């Protein structure tokens with residue numbers, strides 16, 4: 001190939017590669033699923049780059065150059081590299097605003113961000129204790145830890161039960177809040193506390209969420225069935 005032709009070819013490859021977003025992903029990862037929900041809801045095309053967490057590919061130098069925390073997901077959009085699932089979701093919302101997943105009013109946006117922080121970070125310690133037990137084989141689980149973590153989570157989830165009121169989604173219309181919490185809440189449902197009759201509105205919300213194609217896709221990509229999910 002002549003020099004100029006080759007240069008044109010390289011440029012084309014470069015443009016195509018740059019044109020499509022890449023998601024460094026692990027299919028069963030709840031943090032990756034959080035971002036995939038937003039990509040699906042906005043109908044954005046992207047290339048999946050699977051990262052084998054068991055082989056520690058996320059700790060390789062070339063990966064750490066993208067995300068120094070050594071974790072998935074990472075989104076690459078042209079020259080922009082973004083990590084931390086909730087921040088990726090905010091980036092996608094700003095760069096690809098349609099359909100909008102945040103309301104226009106700043107006060108409502110702030111409220112949604114507070115609830116994302118609550119749903120993702122404040123529930124994490126109890127969720128982690130429950131998850132660690134549920135991913136063990138049944139005979140090795142500590143029932144007292146499970147019972148205590150379930151009780152605590154039920155109390156924390158009451159906040160969402162109160163927030164949702166008569167609305168279809170947690171903050172009214174489907175938003176970044178629903179996307180942020182759904183991967184974890186599906187797991188919490190599988191592990192007990194969300195099956196509680198004291199949380200009827202949240203249970204109704206979960207059923208509505210499961211009717212959305214974006215949520216059906218993340219469920220199909222991998223949810224905990226048993227301790228075999230441990231590698232996820």
Ligand SMILES: N[C@@H](CCC(=O)N[C@@H](CS)C(=O)NCC(=O)O)C(=O)O
Nearest residue numbers: 029030031053071072073084085086
């Ligand atoms: N706060 C981060 C958490 C990311 C995270 O913990 N990812 C997990 C997969 S769910 C991971 O990469 N774990 C591998 C490791 O920590 O080495 C986010 O929301 O993106």
